[in-house]
Amino acid sequence: MAPVVRFAPSPTGRLHIGNARPALLNWLHALATGGTFILRFDDTDRERSTEEFARAIADDLHWLGVDPHRTVRQSDRFAIYDAAADRLRALGRLYPCYETEDELERRRKRQAARGLPPIYDRAALKLTAEEKAAFEAEGRKPHWRFLLDHETVAWDDLVRGPSHIDCASLSDPVLIRADGTYLYTLPSVVDDVDLGVTDVIRGEDHVTNTAVQIQLFRLLGDGVPRFGHHNLLTTAGGEGLSKRLGHLSLSSLRERGLEPMAVASLAVLVGSSEAVRPVGTMAELAGIVKLDRLSRAPAKFDEAELDGLNARLLHETPYAAVAGRLAALGIGDGEAFWLAVRGNVERLAQASEWWTVVTGPVEPVIEEHGFIEAAAALLPPEPWGPDTWAAWTDAVKAATGAKGRALFMPLRLALTGLAHGPELKALLPLIGRARALSRLKGEIA
Numbered sequence: 516m517a518p519v520v521r522f523a524p525s526p527t528g529r530l531h532i533g534n535a536r537p538a539l540l541n542w543l544h545a546l547a548t549g550g551t552f553i554l555r556f557d558d559t560d561r562e563r564s565t566e567e568f569a570r571a572i573a574d575d576l577h578w579l580g581v582d583p584h585r586t587v588r589q590s591d592r593f594a595i596y597d598a599a600a601d602r603l604r605a606l607g608r609l610y611p612c613y614e615t616e617d618e619l620e621r622r623r624k625r626q627a628a629r630g631l632p633p634i635y636d637r638a639a640l641k642l643t644a645e646e647k648a649a650f651e652a653e654g655r656k657p658h659w660r661f662l663l664d665h666e667t668v669a670w671d672d673l674v675r676g677p678s679h680i681d682c683a684s685l686s687d688p689v690l691i692r693a694d695g696t697y698l699y700t701l702p703s704v705v706d707d708v709d710l711g712v713t714d715v716i717r718g719e720d721h722v723t724n725t726a727v728q729i730q731l732f733r734l735l736g737d738g739v740p741r742f743g744h745h746n747l748l749t750t751a752g753g754e755g756l757s758k759r760l761g762h763l764s765l766s767s768l769r770e771r772g773l774e775p776m777a778v779a780s781l782a783v784l785v786g787s788s789e790a791v792r793p794v795g796t797m798a799e800l801a802g803i804v805k806l807d808r809l810s811r812a813p814a815k816f817d818e819a820e821l822d823g824l825n826a827r828l829l830h831e832t833p834y835a836a837v838a839g840r841l842a843a844l845g846i847g848d849g850e851a852f853w854l855a856v857r858g859n860v861e862r863l864a865q866a867s868e869w870w871t872v873v874t875g876p877v878e879p880v881i882e883e884h885g886f887i888e889a890a891a892a893l894l895p896p897e898p899w900g901p902d903t904w905a906a907w908t909d910a911v912k913a914a915t916g917a918k919g920r921a922l923f924m925p926l927r928l929a930l931t932g933l934a935h936g937p938e939l940k941a942l943l944p945l946i947g948r949a950r951a952l953s954r955l956k957g958e959i960a
């Protein structure tokens with residue numbers, strides 16, 4: 516059966532490069548296996564979730580190259596969570612508790628004073644019907660805890676290998692708050708069951724939820740999915756990425772002019788056994804990234820690396836991959852131009868600067884007038900091609916005796932107005948004879 520994966524952000528902020536990691540690891544897993552990728556908005560928190568953030572997340576994913584096969588929202592699905600909660604109640608696995616936060620805190624302090632771990636003591640299980648009625652009469656509303664089996668739950672993690680958690684070391688988790696809203700744990704499992712998710716790939720900050728969720732899958736589903744918990748991206752200094760790091764949001768990286776594949780390559784290759792390098796397409800990246808080759812240590816990345824990766828990616832990008840975007844920049848007649856300049860751009864938009872060098876206006880820089888006049892007189896007739904530059908400069912060299920830098924630099928300055936740039940062998944035919952001649956005469960052309 517082809518895998519079904521999901522990426523499940525809460526629409527309470529924009530995605531940053533750290534969130535791109537689970538999105539991409541799921542997407543690449545689906546690509547590599549012919550699987551289905553579901554975007555699930557975990558928007559049960561109605562106060563903090565917004566429609567704008569949901570739209571922005573979908574846009575950012577699309578820019579990155581992740582196009583979900585299906586999108587669902589938890590806020591549309593409360594009825595199935597209610598049904599699952601009823602089922603757990605009927606099984607005796609969901610019980611009402613009336614403690615306030617203060618009472619729980621005092622209890623934890625008493626446990627700490629006696630050297631005991633802060634595990635919920637299940638006092639609410641012992642409440643009689645009268646005691647519960649008394650709480651209700653006081654106006655207290657219950658929150659609901661899942662009665663864990665005190666067993667060791669084991670799974671073979673797709674990233675971390677054999678893993679286990681002793682559930683006797685956990686408090687029975689609260690699944691439903693006193694105001695009736697769901698915490699993340701139950702809806703996530705109910706959705707994974709309902710949507711047929713086979714592989715839960717997510718950050719290792721969720722490892723501690725896994726044993727609880729496996730117990731819920733056993734009660735509510737037909738089986739337990741595979742789990743893979745990847746290491747988290749951190750800054751070079753080892754700090755976690757929070758939503759506050761605005762400049763690492765996907766939208767800021769996009770505005771900085773970075774290529775999505777440069778961002779994607781860094782987001783998944785860092786902290787793996789693969790060298791961080793620019794990979795041109797998702798299909799290629801899907802062939803490279805393997806969940807079991809991710810490291811257990813945090814994936815530290817240096818954001819300065821993004822610029823270098825971006826440049827290296829563009830230097831190898833075929834024309835077909837950028838043709839549309841070059842056309843949108845007003846660059847026509849593209850392949851020869853792109854191949855001539857791609858080695859000299861760090862951002863795609865810089866192609867425009869070279870387009871101006873080719874099509875003008877360029878203010879020529881002429882320092883040795885006699886030399887340039889001689890060179891102008893030797894310009895070969897059109898048609899021009901890849902050999903024109905060599906033929907012309909050989910003739911100029913023979914006529915003037917200039918060679919090396921003394922031959923090439925004055926010609927470059929006159930033809931482009933710049934002391935650096937793409938190979939003139941490739942640029943000269945694009946500039947064309949008429950414009951080249953005008954520039955050699957010192958005219959702005």
Ligand code: GLU
Nearest residue numbers: 523524525557703717721
């Ligand atoms: N909404 C959860 C999160 O963003 C999803 C976790 C999961 O993938 O199960 O952390």
